[in-house]
Amino acid sequence: MLRLLLSLAACVLVAALGVGALMYAQYDDAPGLGLIAFVLIFGAIGFGVRTVLRARKPV
Numbered sequence: 611m612l613r614l615l616l617s618l619a620a621c622v623l624v625a626a627l628g629v630g631a632l633m634y635a636q637y638d639d640a641p642g643l644g645l646i647a648f649v650l651i652f653g654a655i656g657f658g659v660r661t662v663l664r665a666r667k668p669v
Contacts, residue, residue, distance in 0.1 A: 614665045621658035625651050 628650030635643035 614661065617661045618658055621654045621661070624654040624657075628654065 628647045631643055631650065632647035635641070635647055
């Protein structure tokens, strides 16, 4: 259970980093950073969903 919570906390932190990068990219007009931010956000969401689904899967 602790491992699941740590994984989800890491996903939330990476998604927050992506949101911050997206805000900075919009302010600084940096399209490459915006793309990296989207990859971080959607990658963290995908990893979090995969983690939850694997944790709920019966052995």
